[in-house]
Amino acid sequence: MAKLPIYGLIAEFDSPEALLEAAHRVFAAGFRKIDAYSPFPVDGLAEAIGFHYTRVPLIVLIGGIIGCLGGFYLQYWVAAIDYPINIGGRPFNSWPSFIPVTFELTILIASLFAFFGVLALNRLPMPYHPVFNVERFELASRNRFFLCIEAVDSKFEIERTRRFLDEIGSLGTYEVES
């Protein structure tokens, strides 16, 4: 695919309600390669742009299971296989004593999976992204709300899309250099 001259068009809004409304209309108009940017999480915004499902909980669950089984096996292996030692006549596999560490390792591995999982799914760290080329975009982390229609969208056509964004209440529509 030839490199498109621009990344897309980005529209500015001044409230989460306006952004949410615009996102619904853009999605209803058939655009699919879109993203919304806000300074804080807005309820229902991800759903409005067609994003319903995330694998984060599954990743955390897998981490928890690895931590739990791995944690218990580590102790079993240490106490019963590698270094069996008689402590007050207790069995080598004295499993009730192994519960606290199993629990801690479950939490530890699940948390590590949650943290690094969300970063990986979000493709962070990402040193460069075209939206930062828009000067107004630095307000996306302060008090402005943005909606970007990307040029790769099949319905994207620069003039018509710009008019459409202005119609649905954009306070300013900017081209995003790629």
Add this chain to the structure above:
Amino acid sequence: MASKPSDPGGDTLPLLEPGHTFGSITDKISSIVLTGRTPLFWYITFGVGFILVLVLLFCITALVAVGVGLFGVMIPVAWGFAIVNFVWWIGIGHAGTLISAILLLLRQKWRQSINRFAEAMTLFAVACAGIFPLIHLGRPWFFYWLFPYPSTMGIQPQFRSPLVWDVFAVSTYFTVSLLFWFLGLIPDLATLRDRATRRMPRFIYGMLAMGWRGSAIHWHRYEIAYLLLAGLATPLVVSVHTVVSFDFAVALVPGWHSTIFPPYFVAGAIYSGFAMVLTIAIPLRKLYGLEDFITLRHLKNMAIVMLATGMIVAYGYLMETFTAWYSAEIFERYMMMNRMFGPYGWMYWLLILFNILIPQALWIRRLQTQPWVLFLIAIAVNIGMWLERYVIVVVSLHRDYMPSAWGMYSGTVFDYGVFVGTIGLFVALLFLFIRLLPMISIFEMRELVHEEEGRSQ
């Protein structure tokens, strides 16, 4: 900004002073970090903290070079200041994660302006706590023997021992608190990156923000991950001090071997943690003019949590005394008599005064919203909780079963030096944090503004 209709106490105090917008909140909180000027009180407090850090470094160097003989520990009291301070600091470290995680799951909105620095406080308190067992090992350079690794000696740690559980509990707690704190910081680091005008801060905050751009899809995953981390951290908080209490409860020493220890330690930890949050929050909101964000409502709520957990602790003391009598066991009964009327009896009564009697003032509604009264009560609780650990650790050990093995204990100058040094380390780290990172979560405050707007309409 009306109060919740279901609020029976008639809490009309606002969570956020009216008149704030997304922009004003962002500017106010980020300007504390991004301003070129550092206030004088910052230099003074950090300076004092830094001098104490040097004391800490001196003491640690001496303890490593000469040995733990510099501490006052001796049989029968082999656990002295080091363990008292360890438990005290770990306890303080409990409030941060409690505020962040449990109050998040309970949808308590008042957490939003205090969670960030409470989490930072947790990290620093756990860091201070970690120093003590490490030195107390005697040969701290062999600390890695605590972990299972394929060693050439062919030996492994003993997983039936609570002391090994402790290693895992505390290191997990520190790691998870760090992840939770940093995840919460990412959007705010992006704000600082965008607001910074100078090159260097822009670059550093930019690197730390990792390219966060506030995409709706990112927020969606972020919120779920944040909630899940909160869900994981909640049982973790409870487990950490439970495991710490096992260090005592699993042993057979009178005064330690008790099933009440886990719940009573956890309540004590939350009690001392909230006391420390108040100790820090009250001067800071004044010095940085943050009364709009950390309102009297926050102080009042924290005071109530402190009162409630304090009552659980009081119940713990009562039950300890009752069980000692009811057990009809001579050693338990003697332990209790010795605790109250023995050579360290004055400490016990001081502890009752600081931990139980003084905080009863919080029943008076008017005092719950007097910052300086709360500050003094919080200081009393901090001292009281330290005394509690001293009573548990030292007084139980110094006279156990055999009168021929009784002895006395007192801290040496190195015991005090390390303790005061960790307080300095805590203060120094806290002030560095305040200067370099936003001490209030900016994006959560924007959310709060949005919600409050929705309610007032």
